[in-house]
Amino acid sequence: MTVRDGVLHLVTRIVVGLVTDQAGAEKHFPYQPGGVWEASHHIIASPGTELPRYYLNIHRLAASLRFKSKKGNDRLTLTADGMVNAQQLQTMRTLWPEAAEMLAKELGISA
Structure with a gap:
């Protein structure tokens, strides 16, 4: 997911096959x-699960998406005018299966 001008978009689905660091990503690619984007964590898709990039407006689903959270921060907070602050997606977040199914439906695939 990404946010542009406060609007939530779905870019693709990634089935994570490997979580690695910068050195691991550079070795893999x-x-x-x-070069490989500089980051402390990288995810690499499971072989054969790759999908093309999309840019689907899923803003209407923003308030319904739920993420796994130990601190109770399990949803996106919308601003007073209904927009999403992009900073909320800067941390690694895991969707609840129901939310993943919702997004898979938008892509026309099974979760």
């Missing part, structure tokens, strides 16, 4: 043009 040695020929990445421009």
Whole structure:
């Protein structure tokens, strides 16, 4: 997911096959043009699960999405005018299965 001008969009689905660090990502993608994006954590899709990139407006679902959270921060907070602050997606978040199913339906696939 990503946020543009306060509107939530679904970019793709990733079935995570590997969580790694910068060195692991660089080893996995040695020929990445421009190098691998600098980050402390990288995820790599399970082989054969890749989907193309989409840019679907899913803003109407923003208030319904639920994330796993130990601190009770399990949903996106909408601003007074109904927008999403992009900073809420800067941390690694895991969707509840019901939310993943909702998004898979938007893509026309099974979760």
